[in-house]
Amino acid sequence: xxxxxxxxxxxxxxxxxxxxxxxxxxxxxxxxxxxxxxxxxxxxxxxxxxxxxxxxxxxxxxxxxxxxxxxxxxxxxxxxxxxxxxxxxxxxxxxxxxxxxxxxxxxxxxxxxxxxxxxxxxxxxxxxxxxxxxxxxxxxxxxxxxxxxxxxxxxxxxxxxxxxxxxxxxxxxxxxxxxxxxxxxxxxxxxxxxxxxxxxxxxxxxxxxxxxxxxxxxxxxxxxxxxxxxxxxxxxxxxxxxxxxxxxxxxxxxxxxxxxxxxxxxxxxxxxxxxxxxxxxxxxxxxxxxxxxxxxxxxxxxxxxxxxxxxxxxxxxxxxxxxxxxxxxxxxxxxxxxxxxxxxxxxxxxxx
Amino acid sequence: xxxxxxxxxxxxxxxxxxxxxxxxxxxxxxxxxxxxxxxxxxxxxxxxxxxxxxxxxxxxxxxxxxxxxxxxxxxxxxxxxxxxxxxxxxxxxxxxxxxxxxxxxxxxxxxxxxxxxxxxxxxxxxxxxxxxxxxxxxxxxxxxxxxxxxxxxxxxxxxxxxxxxxxxxxxxxxxxxxxxxxxxxxxxxxxxxxxxxxxxxxxxxxxxxxxxxxxxxxxxxxxxxxxxxxxxxxxxxxxxxxxxxxxxxx
Numbered sequence: 001x002x003x004x005x006x007x008x009x010x011x012x013x014x015x016x017x018x019x020x021x022x023x024x025x026x027x028x029x030x031x032x033x034x035x036x037x038x039x040x041x042x043x044x045x046x047x048x049x050x051x052x053x054x055x056x057x058x059x060x061x062x063x064x065x066x067x068x069x070x071x072x073x074x075x076x077x078x079x080x081x082x083x084x085x086x087x088x089x090x091x092x093x094x095x096x097x098x099x100x101x102x103x104x105x106x107x108x109x110x111x112x113x114x115x116x117x118x119x120x121x122x123x124x125x126x127x128x129x130x131x132x133x134x135x136x137x138x139x140x141x142x143x144x145x146x147x148x149x150x151x152x153x154x155x156x157x158x159x160x161x162x163x164x165x166x167x168x169x170x171x172x173x174x175x176x177x178x179x180x181x182x183x184x185x186x187x188x189x190x191x192x193x194x195x196x197x198x199x200x201x202x203x204x205x206x207x208x209x210x211x212x213x214x215x216x217x218x219x220x221x222x223x224x225x226x227x228x229x230x231x232x233x234x235x236x237x238x239x240x241x242x243x244x245x246x247x248x249x250x251x252x253x254x255x256x257x258x259x260x261x262x263x264x265x266x267x268x269x270x271x272x273x274x275x276x277x278x279x280x281x282x283x284x285x286x287x288x289x290x291x292x293x294x295x296x297x298x299x300x301x302x303x304x305x306x307x308x309x310x311x312x313x314x315x316x317x318x319x320x321x322x323x324x325x326x327x328x329x330x331x332x333x334x335x336x337x338x339x340x341x342x343x344x345x346x347x348x349x350x351x352x
Numbered sequence: 353x354x355x356x357x358x359x360x361x362x363x364x365x366x367x368x369x370x371x372x373x374x375x376x377x378x379x380x381x382x383x384x385x386x387x388x389x390x391x392x393x394x395x396x397x398x399x400x401x402x403x404x405x406x407x408x409x410x411x412x413x414x415x416x417x418x419x420x421x422x423x424x425x426x427x428x429x430x431x432x433x434x435x436x437x438x439x440x441x442x443x444x445x446x447x448x449x450x451x452x453x454x455x456x457x458x459x460x461x462x463x464x465x466x467x468x469x470x471x472x473x474x475x476x477x478x479x480x481x482x483x484x485x486x487x488x489x490x491x492x493x494x495x496x497x498x499x500x501x502x503x504x505x506x507x508x509x510x511x512x513x514x515x516x517x518x519x520x521x522x523x524x525x526x527x528x529x530x531x532x533x534x535x536x537x538x539x540x541x542x543x544x545x546x547x548x549x550x551x552x553x554x555x556x557x558x559x560x561x562x563x564x565x566x567x568x569x570x571x572x573x574x575x576x577x578x579x580x581x582x583x584x585x586x587x588x589x590x591x592x593x594x595x596x597x598x599x600x601x602x
Contacts, residue, residue, distance in 0.1 A: 217402055218449035218508075222463035222515060223439025225431055232466060236453045313453055313495070 072284035076275060077291065085271025086292060092189055092257040092267060097250050099193035104200025109230065111205055122201065129198035135259050137195055141187035142263040188260035196253060203245045207238030239311040247304030251297045258289075268292055353378045353413060353519055353550045354399060360407035361394055368394045370574040371408065376519075376552060376567075381545045383561035383582070384554045386571035387597060392554045395571070396521050399552065400441045401434050412441065413518065439467050442512030446524040448504040450496040456483065456507050457492045463515045475514070482510040486540050502533030509540055520544065522553040558601055562586050570594045 056067045076082060110122035129137070211234045219229040261270035269289050276285040305322065354376040361369040368391045376382050384392040397403045398410060401418045410417045418434060419426040429437070450459050460479035464470040483489050486506035488499075496504055505525055512520060522541065526534040538560050545551060545564050555561060561568050562582045569579040570589070578585055578594045589595045 212449075214445060214447050214449040215451065218443075218445060218451070220402060220435070221400060221438055221441070221443035221445075222511070223435045223437075223467040224463075225435050228466055232462070233451055237451075311453075 068287065069281070069284045072281050073287045073291070076272070076281075076285060076288050079275065081266075081271050081275065082268065082288060082292070085266055085268040088185070088266060089254065089257050089268040090296070092185075092192060092260065092265075093250065093254045095189045096192035096196050096253055096257070097246075099189075100196025100200045100249070100253075101204075101246070103193065103197025104202075104204045105235075107197060107201035108204035108208060111201065112208060126198045126201055129195050134191065134195045134256065135262065138188060138191040138259060138263050141191040142184055145187070184260070184264045187263055188257075188265045192253065192256065192260070196249065199249060200246070203242055203249070204238070206245075207240075207242035208234055210241045211237045236311070240308075243304065243308050243311055247300065247307070250304075251300050254296055254300065255293060353380070354552065355411045355414075356395075356408070357410075358408035359395065359398060359405050359410050361391075361398060361403060361405050368574055369398070369405075372571075372574075372576055374569065374576065374579075376550060378550055379548045380566045381549075381551045381553065381564055382567045382569060383565035384552065384569050384571060385556070385558065385561060385597075385601075386577075390571040391574040392571050393523050396523050396552060396554050399519075399521060400438045400443055402443075412437070435467070439463070439515055440518050442515060442517035442520040444505070444508050444512055444520070444522045444525045446527050448496070448501070448508045448528070450504055450508055450511070452496050454495075455492070456488070456494050456496065456499070459496065459507060460511045460514045463511065468515070479510070479514060482513055483507070485543075486510050487536065500533060501529045502536050505529065505537045506540055509537075509544075513544075518550065520549055520551045522551065522555070524554050524556065526555070526557060556601065558586060558598070570597065572597070 053068055054070075057064050058067045107122045107125060110118045111126075113119050208230075215233050215237065216229055219233045224233070257267055258269040260267060261273065266274065272285040272289040276282045309322070354374065356372050356374040359369055359372040360367070370391075372391070372395055374382075374395075384396070386392050394403060398405050399412060399417065404418060415437070416426070417437070418429055420429060420433075421427075450456075451462065454462065457476060457479050460482060461472065461475040464475040464478070465472050480489065480492060483492060486509055488503055488506055488510075491499060491503065491507070496507070499507065509525075525541070526537050529537065534557070538557065541551070541553070541560070542564050553561070553565070565582045567579060568582040568585045570577045570585060570591075570593075572593050578589060578591045585594065586598065589598060
């Protein structure tokens with residue numbers, strides 16, 4: 001259908017006519033001038049940042065020195081006390097997250113239970129621990145416990161009018177002084193774990209709810225008990241929903257551990273504080289702490305990525321490239337092709 | 353094999369089953385047809401206690417579903433006991449419900465290995481045989497999402513068969529499939545019927561019901577309207593409601 005040229009206009013040129021072959025024509029891409037402007041602005045800002053971080057100087061007192069004192073930072077970056085602080089920070093993070101996940105799973109299953117007492121008590125736990133600041137909780141475990149219960153007794157005893165009935169099977173009950181038992185580290189680990197459990201339970205519950213009811217029914221029809229179904233069918237699938245926010249929580253926990261410095265635990269932040277308290281190099285030591293926190297959150301971010309890939313088995317036909325593959329691709333400008341979900345499983349056409 | 357007497361079931365005020373009487377003999381293939389909302393699927397789910405009945409009596413192989421009779425009392429079965437009973441009844445769902453995080457082989461061995469605690473070697477061998485039987489021997493290592501609907505449903509049948517069930521329940525097994533994939537699934541079901549498996553099939557495949565069914569039951573509004581020989585019920589239905597339904601479906 002070619003329209004005749006309008007009267008008064010010259011006939012269309014040959015290039016736009018129907019006889020021209022589009023596959024041989026030159027393609028003119030759309031220009032994006034504002035992208036260049038934005039790039040230039042960002043480049044200037046980056047240059048200023050690099051300059052102030054690395055090359056600028058400042059006069060403090062009588063001496064002129066580098067603004068950020070990277071030499072001092074480097075000197076303390078691997079100081080033994082800082083490294084000891086890192087170990088404590090990592091220990092607290094691991095303990096709090098492992099305990100938090102375990103408590104979270106238990107609470108989530110309790111909350112989903114048809115038993116009102118179970119779901120109600122889980123609700124109260126979450127209400128309390130989410131409703132009070134973790135800093136206040138930490139102080140409570142550190143000073144509150146030994147104030148309220150100066151002597152902790154293991155086992156139970158029931159005081160009747162004339163007797164005291166000791167329930168454990170050996171004669172003497174094991175009683176300890178609270179302050180010797182609840183050390184500052186234990187108080188910190190306890191406080192962080194119990195608080196984290198409340199948050200994790202909501203994450204786990206969201207994961208469990210996200211699994212289709214048909215899965216539970218199919219498992220039931222095979223004769224699986226509720227416990228087996230939860231362990232083998234529901235939780236592995238819930239993991240896909242649980243992992244990303246849990247990674248978030250882990251990164252958040254790594255930084256939240258710095259709060260235990262307030263209850264006399266010498267972790268990374270307190271270790272750097274102790275140094276700067278004696279040599280007054282406050283900012284460089286803040287940088288030492290920050291660099292280490294950044295390093296470990298970066299490690300966690302990459303770790304989370306691989307855990308997510310593992311639990312994506314069977315859920316997607318293709319997995320996104322790993323950060324390493326992405327980096328390589330952006331360097332070589334070659335597009336990374338999506339991989340099959342599992343190396344040994346070839347992609348299968350969706351239709352017979 | 354299955355004996356239902358005046359089975360009632362209600363969700364709140366909504367009565368879904370209003371007194372179902374039905375008998376399924378060993379080796380019989382019974383097809384349940386009827387409009388949606390007529391209670392067919394609900395009744396099927398009552399048979400393996402995925403739903404609890406509110407009244408009447410339902411027994412499989414001479415044993416009450418979900419209860420144990422002691423003298424004059426009915427004791428509710430514990431979770432573990434219910435699971436034991438369910439493991440003897442295979443069920444195939446409309447939406448397949450394969451476990452997406454497990455390979456096809458693991459899907460099939462999940463029941464024998466986890467529930468019956470069968471050794472994994474022979475269970476895998478058996479799973480391969482079952483896959484071969486449903487025509488999917490080459491999909492052992494595939495994941496459910498890599499299969500078409502028809503393939504998934506055949507894996508689901510193999511998964512149910514791996515438990516050596518004495519009764520198979522099919523809940524609209526072909527309703528979620530592309531028309532061209534229905535045939536493969538029906539072929540597998542037909543061969544099962546030929547081997548003498550006792551089957552209750554909720555279906556909209558009137559042709560399958562006529563050809564394979566020993567009995568056809570037409571349900572509507574929570575009651576059995578008409579039942580009997582497939583050719584009789586499907587070609588010369590006595591009830592007006594059955595006639596109207598078949599006129600629409602055929």
